[in-house]
Amino acid sequence: MENQEKCNGKIDVCSDHVIHQDTLNYIYERALNDSTVNDLAEFFKMFGDPTRLRILHALSVAEMCVCDLCEYLGMNQSAVSHQLKILRHSRLIKYRREGRNVYYSLDDEHIGQIMKVGLEHLMENK
Amino acid sequence: MENQEKCNGKIDVCSDHVIHQDTLNYIYERALNDSTVNDLAEFFKMFGDPTRLRILHALSVAEMCVCDLCEYLGMNQSAVSHQLKILRHSRLIKYRREGRNVYYSLDDEHIGQIMKVGLEHLMENK
DNA sequence: GGAACATATAAACATATTTTCATATATAAA
DNA sequence: TTTATATATGAAAATATGTTTATATGTTCC
Structure with missing residues (x-):
């Protein structure tokens, strides 16, 4: 050669x-094989948008209905529902309907852990 | 009222x-306050793209030069350098020059931990 | 049943991100 | 100093993402 x-x-x-x-x-x-990489990237992408991150963080504190979240986020209902749909499809959140309201909550024990490690990173880097 | x-x-x-x-x-x-949320989202965004995730994972295994990475990723040098620049600016990787080559490695202890939690999540959800 | 309310969604729009293409810079070798 | 090699970068092109607008669906109350 x-x-x-x-x-x-x-x-x-x-x-x-x-x-x-x-x-x-x-x-x-x-x-890592391709499908693992893609799935993992999709998972982390959920935390990579400020709106979704605020939703995930809020839901880590308490279950909330959509109108709660709209008020908290200061965003219109449609935008919030769109993000909730994305989070739902990623299986990070779950919901239950109670009358007219739909209540969302976390559906994954790793979410808190992920945000915790991320926050530790921020703290240690000023 | x-x-x-x-x-x-x-x-x-x-x-x-x-x-x-x-x-x-x-x-x-x-x-979380706005700047924390934004910084945290920027941090997670780094893990939310398959190319960057493969780079971070590879560098968690070994230090690599740019041409190594191009070959590994099967991507052209410019695309790889652009992603390396983004990761550098996020302070997730560092580099050292040795002659004509530039060697990249991880610059953050949380990276492995984050990927580990993400992979655990994937495993537990089929 | 019809009106009112809460949420969901399709489509259009605006913006951001990633990759490519062309070229620049830095180092080494001749 | 010229040439080759490794990497970086600006700008354009291609693509993806987030938000708004308009409307649909599901539920309750009358």
């Missing part, structure tokens, strides 16, 4: 880029 | 929506 021993003394077999084949092999062995 | 005692027997003071004022007060007292 030609093209060996470049890139700071490590092995290289790539066509036009210098790479560390040993490191790559190591990473490939430990890589 | 008029408009009291509606909405399932709970107190209500809102102009045109029925709300639970007691719940709202409780939530308001515990609410």
Whole structure:
């Protein structure tokens, strides 16, 4: 094999880029598969929008009906319902109807934990 | 005050929506402030894209140079550098130059923890 | 049944994000 | 100093996301 021993003394077999084949092999062995990566990204995406994050945080404090949430968020009902729908589809929240009102609450024990670790990160980085 | 005692027997003071004022007060007292919410959302947003998530996961396994990452991700160098820039600005990764290569690694101890909790969530929900 | 209220949703709109393309910068080697 | 290599970046293109507007659905009260 030609093209060996470049890139700071490590092995290289790539066509036009210098790479560390040993490191790559190591990473490939430990890589998450595509569907896991996509699902995980979708999960974290839920926490990546201020509106949804405020909803999740509020629901971690108490069960709330939609109009409570609209008032709390200062947003119109449609926008809130849209975000609730997204969170519902991600199975992060659940709901129950009581008369005309629909009450939302968390449906996942990891939500509090995730937000906690995130907040710890913020604290430690000023 | 008029408009009291509606909405399932709970107190209500809102102009045109029925709300639970007691719940709202409780939530308001515990609410995160705006800048915290925004910072936290920005932090989680980093984990909410498959490309960035794969980068973060790979770097949690080993330090890597940019061309390693391009090969691993199967993406062109520019796209990878753009994501690295975003992760750098969020202070999640750091880099060191060694000759022509730039080596990236994680710059935050919470990253592994966050991904771990996320993966636990996936496992427990099939 | 009809009116009023709470919530949901489709479609349009506005904005943000990611990737690509072209090019710039930095370092090393010749 | 010229050339090659590795990485970075601005701008455009492609795509995704969030909010608004208008309307539909489900429930209660009369």
